[in-house]
Amino acid sequence: MRGVDWRERVREHVDFFHDNEEIKMDHIGLARYIHDQGIHILIEWDGYARQGERAQGLMALRPSPLQILHQEFLGTSGGQYVDYIVTDKITSPPHLADLYTEKFMYLPNHFFSKGHAVQExxxxxxxxxxxxxxxxxxxxxxxxxxxxxxxxxxxxxxxxxxxxxxxxxxxxxxxxxxxxxxxxxxxxxxxxxxxxxxxxxxxxxxxxxxxxxxxxxxxxxxxxxxxxxxxxxxxxxxxxxxxxxxxxxxxxxxxxxxxxxxxxxxxxxxxxxxxxxxxxxxxxxxxxxxxxxxxxxxxxxxxxxxxxxxxxxxxxxxxxxxxxxxxxxxxxxxxxxxxxxxxxxxQSNPMHPYWDAPRYAKNLESGLIAAWERFLAGKDPDVIEVVESTEASRGTYDQILEDNPSNRASDHVEL
Known part of the structure; x- marks a missing residue:
C-alpha cells in the first residue's frame, strides 16, 4: 500500500535501528535489551493508547536513566517512573502542574509534531x-x-x-x-x-x-x-x-x-x-x-x-x-x-513555525539535551522551558539558502 511503510522510512533516517519484533510483547526482555544497549533517554510514544498491541509495564521497570512521554496518549502517565512530558504552556499551563506526575518539557510554538509540509x-x-x-x-x-x-x-x-x-x-x-x-x-x-x-x-x-x-x-x-x-x-x-x-x-x-x-x-x-x-x-x-x-x-x-x-x-x-x-x-x-x-x-523561506519540522526537531533536541545535562549534574527532573535558539528559529531557511544561494535577497521571502 502506498506510503505507509513508516518502519522502513525511520530505518533509513536514523543512525541506529533496533529491531525488537521478536520480543515486543515481553516487557522484561525489552527492558533488559534497552538497558544492555545503554539507551540514555527512553521516549514513550504510545502511553495507554494501544493496550494489548505492545508490552505493558516496560517504563515501570525503568530501563533508562531518563524516561519521557511524548504524543499519542496525551495525558499524564500517573507513574513516578516517567520523568518528563513534552508539551507547551497552552496545552499544559503551569497552574495545572498538579494534574501530572511528570515535569513539563515546554517546547515553543506547539508541542505536537507534524511532518505534513516536508512529505512529498x-x-x-x-x-x-x-x-x-x-x-x-x-x-x-x-x-x-x-x-x-x-x-x-x-x-x-x-x-x-x-x-x-x-x-x-x-x-x-x-x-x-x-x-x-x-x-x-x-x-x-x-x-x-x-x-x-x-x-x-x-x-x-x-x-x-x-x-x-x-x-x-x-x-x-x-x-x-x-x-x-x-x-x-x-x-x-x-x-x-x-x-x-x-x-x-x-x-x-x-x-x-x-x-x-x-x-x-x-x-x-x-x-x-x-x-x-x-x-x-x-x-x-x-x-x-x-x-x-x-x-x-x-x-x-x-x-x-x-x-x-x-x-x-x-x-x-x-x-x-x-x-x-x-x-x-x-x-x-x-x-x-x-x-x-x-x-x-x-508559507516558505522560512516555513511557518507550526509546520516547520526541522525547526521542531531542533527544539525537541534542545529539550532532550537539557534534561540529560540536568541528570548528569545529579539534579532531579524539573520544568524545562526550551528557549528557541537562533539556529532553530531559522528553521528550514538555512537549508533553502544552501540549496538555492540566489534566494538570499530578502524579497524572496514568500508569505
Missing amino acids: EVKKPTYEYVPANKPYTIGTGSPRENACMTKTGKKPKFVFCNFNKFLKNSPETLRSWIRILREVPDSMLCLLENPKTGTNYLRRFVHEAAGEPKIYTDPKSGEKIPDFEPKDGDSLNERIHFLPWERNPFDHQARNQDFCNVMLDSHPYNGHTVAQDALYGGVPIITRSDGDDMSSRVTTSGNIVLGLEELNAYDGSRQYEDIAIELGNNRTKFKAVRRQLIDTAL
Whole structure:
C-alpha cells in the first residue's frame, strides 16, 4: 500500500535501528535489551493508547536513566517512573502542574509534531477547489459538490466535519452539533465510520436527543404514560453522513479539503493527528478551550500559533456553537479564515513555525539535551522551558539558502 511503510522510512533516517519484533510483547526482555544497549533517554510514544498491541509495564521497570512521554496518549502517565512530558504552556499551563506526575518539557510554538509540509506524498492545500470528478477522485471537488459522497441530489451550502473516533465525543458535544445544524440551514455534518458499528448508535442518539420526553394521559383510565416526541431528529439524521475509513494515511489527509469546510473539534478529547491533517488541508477547526486535561487543549494551542484564536471557545459549549454558526452562515468570514489558514501551510523561506519540522526537531533536541545535562549534574527532573535558539528559529531557511544561494535577497521571502 502506498506510503505507509513508516518502519522502513525511520530505518533509513536514523543512525541506529533496533529491531525488537521478536520480543515486543515481553516487557522484561525489552527492558533488559534497552538497558544492555545503554539507551540514555527512553521516549514513550504510545502511553495507554494501544493496550494489548505492545508490552505493558516496560517504563515501570525503568530501563533508562531518563524516561519521557511524548504524543499519542496525551495525558499524564500517573507513574513516578516517567520523568518528563513534552508539551507547551497552552496545552499544559503551569497552574495545572498538579494534574501530572511528570515535569513539563515546554517546547515553543506547539508541542505536537507534524511532518505534513516536508512529505512529498502529502497534498498541499489550494485556495481554489479542483473541479469535481465523477465518480469522485481524491483531490477533486469542493465540500459542497462532494457532499460527503451522498446520493441525494440536493447539495449542502456548508459542510461541517469530524473525523475522530466516536469515543472522543461526549453527549454534550453531540448536542452542540445538533444545535449547530439547526442554526445553519442546508448544512451537513460529515463523519467518519470510526467505527462503522457505531453509526447506528450515533443516529439513535441524535433521534432521541433532538426530541423530548412527554407524558401521555390515557383518556379512559387517566393513567399518565411516559411518551416521546421525536421533533426534528429524523430530518437531522438525513443531514448527517458517514465516509468509509480510508486506510492510506495520505489519501485520508487529502480528503479533508474535498469534504470539509470546517471541522468541529471533539470534546473532551480533541482531534490530534486527525486535526493536523485537517488544518494542513485548509480546514479551520473550532474547538472548546474550557477544559483542563491535556487532551482537551491541543487544538486551542494550535489555533493560537496559527493566528486563529478566534476559533477557540473559552466559554464552553454555547460559544463553540456560536462560532460554528457564524462561520456556517457568513461566507465572507469563512473564506477569510480559510485563506489565513492556507497561508500558513504554503508559507516558505522560512516555513511557518507550526509546520516547520526541522525547526521542531531542533527544539525537541534542545529539550532532550537539557534534561540529560540536568541528570548528569545529579539534579532531579524539573520544568524545562526550551528557549528557541537562533539556529532553530531559522528553521528550514538555512537549508533553502544552501540549496538555492540566489534566494538570499530578502524579497524572496514568500508569505
